[in-house]
Amino acid sequence: MLGLQVRVSKIDIVTENLPILLKPSVKPTQIVAQFRFPIIFGNMRIFLLLLLTATQFSFAQARKTIAPPALKKGDTIAIIATARKVEAASLQPAVELFKSWGLNVIMGKSIGKSDNQLAGPDWQRATDLQEMLDNPSVKAIVGAKGGYGTVRIIDRVTFEKFKIKPKWIVGFSDMTVLHSHMNTLGYQTIHGLVGVSAKNATQDAKESLKKALFGQKPQYDLPAHAFNRKGKAKAELVGGNLSVLYSVLGSKSEADVKGKILFIEDLDEYLYHIDRMLFNLKRNNYFDHVKGVIIGGMTEMNDNDIPWGKNAQEIVRELFKEYDFPVIYNFPAGHIRDNRALILGASITMEVNDSGSTVRFE
Numbered sequence: 001m002l003g004l005q006v007r008v009s010k011i012d013i014v015t016e017n018l019p020i021l022l023k024p025s026v027k028p029t030q031i032v033a034q035f036r037f038p039i040i041f042g043n044m045r046i047f048l049l050l051l052l053t054a055t056q057f058s059f060a061q062a063r064k065t066i067a068p069p070a071l072k073k074g075d076t077i078a079i080i081a082t083a084r085k086v087e088a089a090s091l092q093p094a095v096e097l098f099k100s101w102g103l104n105v106i107m108g109k110s111i112g113k114s115d116n117q118l119a120g121p122d123w124q125r126a127t128d129l130q131e132m133l134d135n136p137s138v139k140a141i142v143g144a145k146g147g148y149g150t151v152r153i154i155d156r157v158t159f160e161k162f163k164i165k166p167k168w169i170v171g172f173s174d175m176t177v178l179h180s181h182m183n184t185l186g187y188q189t190i191h192g193l194v195g196v197s198a199k200n201a202t203q204d205a206k207e208s209l210k211k212a213l214f215g216q217k218p219q220y221d222l223p224a225h226a227f228n229r230k231g232k233a234k235a236e237l238v239g240g241n242l243s244v245l246y247s248v249l250g251s252k253s254e255a256d257v258k259g260k261i262l263f264i265e266d267l268d269e270y271l272y273h274i275d276r277m278l279f280n281l282k283r284n285n286y287f288d289h290v291k292g293v294i295i296g297g298m299t300e301m302n303d304n305d306i307p308w309g310k311n312a313q314e315i316v317r318e319l320f321k322e323y324d325f326p327v328i329y330n331f332p333a334g335h336i337r338d339n340r341a342l343i344l345g346a347s348i349t350m351e352v353n354d355s356g357s358t359v360r361f362e
Helices: 039-056 088-100 123-133 158-163 174-186 203-213 241-245 269-283 312-322
Strands: 003-006 010-016 033-037 076-080 104-107 140-144 166-171 189-191 219-222 230-242 261-266 294-299 343-345 347-353 356-361
Touching: 039 158, 039 189, 076 088, 076 174, 088 104, 123 219, 140 174, 174 189, 174 230, 174 241, 203 312, 230 241, 230 294, 230 343, 241 261, 241 269, 261 312, 269 312, 294 312
Parallel strands: 076 104, 076 140, 140 166, 166 189, 230 261, 261 294
Antiparallel strands: 003 010, 003 033, 189 343, 219 356, 230 347, 347 356
C-alpha cells in the first residue's frame, strides 16, 4: 500500500518497502488530506507525473503582491519600537529627515519604554503595533530599532484593518519578522533604514528610502565582485536578516522562497553560526528552487580562538557551489551606513556579468 500525505503544496510519499519516489521541497500549510490506495502501476505513473507537475507550480510565482499606496507630502508616518528599547532623543535625526520630506511624524507609545532589553513588555509593544496598523491616518510604520523582540509579539496582532487600508512597513534587522510575515499575507514591505540608523546613514541610503516610499522604483548598478556568479533572473524579492529568517523557519511567518530571489544580510554573528544557519536552511531544501540570491552586508563577524578558516562570504560561496542560480555579493543593504532600500515582495530583475551587476525593480 502507498500512503500519500498531501499538505496542499507539499507531498510526502511514505512506503514500507519502496524508496521515496517524490518529495518536493515546498513549505507545508495547515490543511492536510490523506489518501491511501493500492499501487496500480499503469495509472500510477500518470498520477505521479501530474502530481509532480502540480507541486512544482508555485502559487507564489503566480500571485501578485499588494503594494501599499505611495506616500505624498502631508502624510503621517509612525515610528514604533517592536524590539529593543530606544529613547526619543536618538530618533530625532529620523524625525527631522522625514519632516524634510514633507511628512508628519508621530511616535509610538513604545518609544522610551523599558523592560530590560525590550521597549516595554510584550503586550505594550504589541498594542503599539496594533494601534498603528489600525490607524487609518498612518500611512507608513517605521521600526525604531532592531535587536530582538518582534517575534515575541507577532502572534498578538491582527491585520484585518491593515488589509482594508494597507500601509508601508519599513525597517531591517529584527523587522525581518514583519517583512516575512507580511509576505505570507501577500503585501510588499520596505527593507530600509530604521529610526536610529538615520543619523549615520549615507545620503544614497536616505534617498533610496524616500524614492521607495514615494512610489519610485529603485534601480541599482553595482561593481563586479570576485565571488559573483553570472546569470539573469526575474522574480519576486524576499528575505532580510539571515538570523531572523532562520528563526522563523517552519512557522507561519516563514515566507515561501520557491521561485523567488532571496536577499540575506547579517551582523555580529560567529562565523560558525553563519555556517550552521546556512546548512540548516540547505537541509530544509530552502535554496533548491530559488531563482537568485543577493548577499548584503555581512558585518562585524566574530571568530573563535581556533579560527573557522573562512569569512562569511567564503562560507556562502562554498555552500552555493552546488547550485546554478546567479549570486550578487556585497550589495549595499544591511547593517551598514549605505543601507539602500529594497522593496520586498516586489518583482525584480537581477543580472550579473563580468563588468558588474544590476538590480531593477519592475
